[in-house]
Amino acid sequence: MFGLSRKPMTIPGPDEALPGRAEPIPTAETHFVTGRPLKAEVPEGMAEAMFGMGCFWGAERIFWQLPGVWLTMAGYAGGQTPNPTYREVCTGRTGHNEVVRLIFDPAEIGYEELLRRFWEGHDPTQGMRQGNDVGTQYRSGIYTYDAAQQAAAEARRDAYGTRLRAAGFGAPTTEILPAPAFYYAEDYHQQYLARNPAGYCGIGGTGVSCPAGVFA
Numbered sequence: 001m002f003g004l005s006r007k008p009m010t011i012p013g014p015d016e017a018l019p020g021r022a023e024p025i026p027t028a029e030t031h032f033v034t035g036r037p038l039k040a041e042v043p044e045g046m047a048e049a050m051f052g053m054g055c056f057w058g059a060e061r062i063f064w065q066l067p068g069v070w071l072t073m074a075g076y077a078g079g080q081t082p083n084p085t086y087r088e089v090c091t092g093r094t095g096h097n098e099v100v101r102l103i104f105d106p107a108e109i110g111y112e113e114l115l116r117r118f119w120e121g122h123d124p125t126q127g128m129r130q131g132n133d134v135g136t137q138y139r140s141g142i143y144t145y146d147a148a149q150q151a152a153a154e155a156r157r158d159a160y161g162t163r164l165r166a167a168g169f170g171a172p173t174t175e176i177l178p179a180p181a182f183y184y185a186e187d188y189h190q191q192y193l194a195r196n197p198a199g200y201c202g203i204g205g206t207g208v209s210c211p212a213g214v215f216a
Helices: 056-064 088-089 111-120 149-168
Strands: 047-053 069-077 097-104 140-144 175-178 181-183
Touching: 047 111, 056 069, 056 097, 056 111, 056 149, 069 088, 097 111, 097 140, 111 149, 149 181
Parallel strands: 140 175
Antiparallel strands: 047 097, 047 140, 069 097, 069 181
């Protein structure tokens, strides 16, 4: 969100990362759009998903607008520093990605549809950046909660990668990993574009459509 600043372009190891803190940083109590508790437990019959696709302000808005998505939250994941602050993440010395965690109702929206929105909502070929947002916190990532999500994400990556290359893009650089610890971002980041409709959004897709279904 701060443009082409100089930052480390590799994820730091445990001995290089900032120390962080034992306690979570403060965040909002409720979701600005739905009014639901931001730290609600996953209701019975619902499921979780987590994506990194550049600036989490725009990414979160993509998902809270979808029918069947019950709750969204902005946060940090995939790094070394426990309970990081935004300022710390921006140094590139925590290893964290800006992510959106979702709670969704599979009876209303399937994981495949969430994946389609993920792939089409950003450019997954840019490595440690998304447009003018540069650094490890803007990398493309899918963080899975079970083996079925992992398999679906990998299959979609392969199928979409074929279409991207045919359209002149590079291969996806998206990391696909079991969901790591999720740390809530500060209150002003939660549902930022609902609070600030004219605010910055660095999210933009390639214009290449993602194929439906899981492909071998």
